[in-house]
Amino acid sequence: MKLLQAVIAAATLGLGALIIIAVADGSFYEAGSWLFSEPWGLVTLADLYLGFLLSALIIWFFEPRPLKALIWILPIPILGNLWTAVWFVIRLPHLRERMARR
Numbered sequence: 001m002k003l004l005q006a007v008i009a010a011a012t013l014g015l016g017a018l019i020i021i022a023v024a025d026g027s028f029y030e031a032g033s034w035l036f037s038e039p040w041g042l043v044t045l046a047d048l049y050l051g052f053l054l055s056a057l058i059i060w061f062f063e064p065r066p067l068k069a070l071i072w073i074l075p076i077p078i079l080g081n082l083w084t085a086v087w088f089v090i091r092l093p094h095l096r097e098r099m100a101r102r
Helices: 002-025 028-037 039-062 066-073 081-100
Strands: none
Touching (some): 002 081, 028 039, 039 081
16 A cells, blocks of 8 residues: 555656646646647546546545545645645545445
């Protein structure tokens, strides 16, 4: 379990580094324009937000208290999969334990 948590944490740091590099490039407007003007850009956004929705559902069903679940879910559309990955790193042992009981 610790190894999987470490892999997810490393991937999260890598994604964070890519985001920093992209922000430093300063072409967010151009990239956004392309995303909204091209069919594959729209597919990419739809895929991204479907992933956000599925992650939110997993968090909702596994967090014991609705308020705590909302605290984790509401930032997902803004912080994206970085936020979701942090939740997985923290909650992975609990997820495994709960799933093993079924």
